[in-house]
Amino acid sequence: MAQELLQKSIAAGEARGFWYGGDHLYEILIQPIDFEGASSKTTIGLLVVGHEIDSAVAKSFGELAASEVAFSWARIIVSSTLAPEQQQELSRQVAALPATAPDAPQEIQLGSERYLVTTVSLSSGTRPGASLSVLRSFDKATLFLTQLNRILLGLGFLAIAVGTLLGFVLSATFTRPLGNLVAGVRALEGGNYSFPLQNSGQDEVAVVTGAFGRMRDSLQKVQLEQRELEARLRQAHKMEAVGRLAGGVAHDFNNLLTIIRGHADMLTDRVTADEGSERNLEQIQKATGRAVSMTRQLLAFSRMQVLQPRILDLNSVVVEMGKMLPRLIGEHIEYSFEPDPELANIKADPSQVEQVLLNLAVNARDAMPNGGKLTVKASNVQMEVSAVARRPSSISDTGHGMDPETKAHIFEPFFTTKEVGKGTGLGLATVYGIVKQSGGFIWVESSPGTGATFEIYFPQARGPAYVMEKVSGSKAVPLGSETVLVVEDESGVRDLACQFLRSGGYTVLEAVDGVDALEISTRYSGTIHLLLSDMVMPRMGGAELTQRIRAARPATKVVLMSGYAEYSEANSGKESPQVPTIQKPFSLTSLAEKVREVLTEKPAKEAGQRR
Ligand SMILES: Nc1ncnc2c1ncn2[C@@H]1O[C@H](COP(=O)(O)OP(=O)(O)OP(=O)(O)O)[C@@H](O)[C@H]1O
Ligand SMILES: [Mg+2]
The missing domain is CATH 3.30.565.10 (Histidine kinase-like ATPase, C-terminal domain)
Incomplete structure (x- = not known):
């Protein structure tokens, strides 16, 4: 049979091709063996090599094409990867096809499965020869597509899950802390300093939140300090205003009390027999004493x-x-x-x-x-x-x-x-x-x-400390015979002082203010031993008068009467004139003592006592 097939191939002039015989299909190659002489070439034989296209070859092809395959010889299936009953079915259907069926793909049903079949002719020429059919199963393709769908669906779910996770991480890391920070800023705008700031972690938002928290704390501290300072300032202003009011009232009371007290003192000296009057006077003096002490306290409060x-x-x-x-x-x-x-x-x-x-x-x-x-x-x-x-x-x-x-x-x-x-x-x-x-x-x-x-x-001061003297007990009211110039614009106080000093044996000159006093001093030819002057008066005050009198009469001693220290004087740091002072409202005894003390002072001692 092989010789017969070879004869056919030689007749057809094929160098390669397919042989079919005894239900077997072979692919063969024919090679002439030539003898080359010196001048000519002679074919001495033919070498035929081939291999069978059996089920193993079909299997290899099937795997390669990822499909079912079938090799046929003139519509007879020789080897295939299909099951035997599918092969028979395929043979039947292929046999039913017209002889000139095109190589175009065709749909066929083999048992329960549908395939797309593509058949290619392996032999050259028009006579029936070997062909290869590749069958792609629809079901497998559908299965593959279903699997692909599943994979894609799985990937979709995975993407959604990863997205959600990413969203959560982003929210936990940035969005929520940022939202908290923004709420904190809004709360601060509304004056709320205690809004809870969440500040965990090490990222930029945590750093900014931390810095914001610190800034908020220091802002609050500054605001509290400012409020406290404002409260203190308000308090100081209030005290200043109350002080001025109290001081003004106390100043006027001072003069009135000096008069009441002085006249009561003088009456006490005169009224002796009547017990009832004595008690009345005592009550007046007691009440005056209390009023004087209150006035003093008010003046102290007003820093006057x-x-x-x-x-x-x-x-x-x-x-x-x-x-x-x-x-x-x-x-x-x-x-x-x-x-x-x-x-x-x-x-x-x-x-x-x-x-x-x-x-x-x-x-x-x-x-x-x-x-x-x-x-x-x-x-x-x-x-x-x-x-x-x-x-x-x-x-x-x-x-x-x-x-x-x-x-x-x-x-x-x-x-x-x-x-x-x-x-x-x-x-x-x-x-x-x-x-x-x-x-x-x-x-x-x-x-x-x-x-x-x-x-x-208290502010510190340099210099040696002053040694306090002990004040001795009460003494008899001292008397005198010197000439005293009394200068006071308040007539009640002036009358009282003059009347009292005259009763004590002094010669008294009266002036209503500094200018008046200077005129009297110029006109008076005798010695003026002492100038007893009020501190604050219209036209010319006690300080200026003291200077002028001292210039004109250097031997004249001076005592100034004062109810209060002027604000201007107290605040300018300027101290009151370097002269002995008696504070209003004074008792007549203290006036007599002060006058006597100054008149008997020796100039050297005076200098030593003054600062
Ligand atoms: N050490 C203190 N402990 C508790 N409260 C005090 C103390 N010192 C002062 N106060 C309060 O301050 C108020 C005012 O005191 P302040 O000394 O000005 O007046 P006072 O003692 O009431 O009267 P006064 O001192 O004129 O006799 C007192 O009434 C008291 O309520
Ligand atoms: Mg008290």
Whole structure:
């Protein structure tokens, strides 16, 4: 059979092709074997090489094409990857096709499966030969598409999940903290400083939130400080206004009280027999005394007192006071003083410093009806611009303390929480005025149940401390015979002083103001031993008059009467004229003593006593 097939191939002139025989299909290659002589070439035989297209070849092809394949010879299927029944079905359907069926793909049904079949002819020429059919299964393709769909669907879900996760991460990292920060900024705009800021993590938003939080805190601190400063400023303005009002009233009262007191004193000297009148006079004097002391306190509060500042060692002032304090505050209160050996001297009026300590001690006593501790401390303080630094001189008690409402008003005159008749509310007003007029300031720390601490700051002063003299007891009213020029614009006070001095044996010249006094001095040919002049008068005041009189009559001594220190004088830092002063409202005894003291002073001693 092989020879027959070879004969056909040689006849057809094929070098390569397919042989079919005995249900087998072969692919063959024919190679002539030539003998080459010197001049010609002779074919001596033919070499035929081939291989069978069997089911193994079909399988390899099928795998290569990822499809079912079938090799056929003139419409007879020789080898295939299809199942045997599918092969038979395919043979039937292929046999039914027209002989000149095109190579175009065709749909066929093999059993339960549908295929797309593409058949290619492997042999050249028109006679029936080998062909290869490639069958792509629709079901497999659909299965593949379904799988592809599933994969795509899975990928879609994955993308959504990753997106959601990413969104959550982004929200947790940026959006939510940023939203919180924006809400914090809005809250701050509305004045809310306590909006909770979430500040976790290390990223930029956390850093910005942290910086915003710190900025908000410092803003709040500055605002609180500003509010406190404003409150203090308002308080200071209020105290200033109340001080001016109180001072104005007290000044006018001073003159009236001087007159009442003087005339009552003179009446007392005259009325002796009538017991009833004596009691009346006594009551007038007592009431006047109380009015005088209140006026003094008001003047002290208004910083209009005539101060006689000295360089003081505060330690020894407190030690001196401490001798009488226990008697004043009672044995149920334990008193202690913690001096500072390094304490710098201060400049203040000693009697006023005593007044401050006394008022504070009395208040402390009243705050501790069941006993407690009163502690006075003295220490140096280095002041910074606005800060209340370390411990100044202070007076602390362990009494009932004060609520904020009380604390806000204690320095105002006539503010008291004590029963009617127990307190006038002038104690701390006086303290406030004295401390302020001395260039210092006062601060209180107290809350209900924790006692109170009054901190007082006095400015430091250089120089040796003044040694306080002890005042001797009452003496008889001294008399005299010298000539005194009395200058006072208030006629009531002038009349009183003149009348009293004349009754004491003095020769008295009267003037209504400085200009009038100068005229009298020029006209008067005798000696004028003493000028007793008011400080503040229209046309020419006491200070200028003193200068003019001293120029004209150097031997004339001077005593100035004063109800208050002018604000301008107190504030300019200019001290009152270097002359002895008597403070209104004075008692006639103190006037007589002052006049006598100045008249008998020796010039050398005078110079020594004045600063
Ligand atoms: N150490 C203190 N402890 C508690 N409260 C005090 C203390 N010191 C003063 N206060 C309160 O301040 C108020 C005013 O005190 P201030 O000394 O000005 O007047 P006063 O003591 O009431 O009367 P006055 O001193 O004129 O007799 C007192 O009524 C009291 O309520
Ligand atoms: Mg008091």
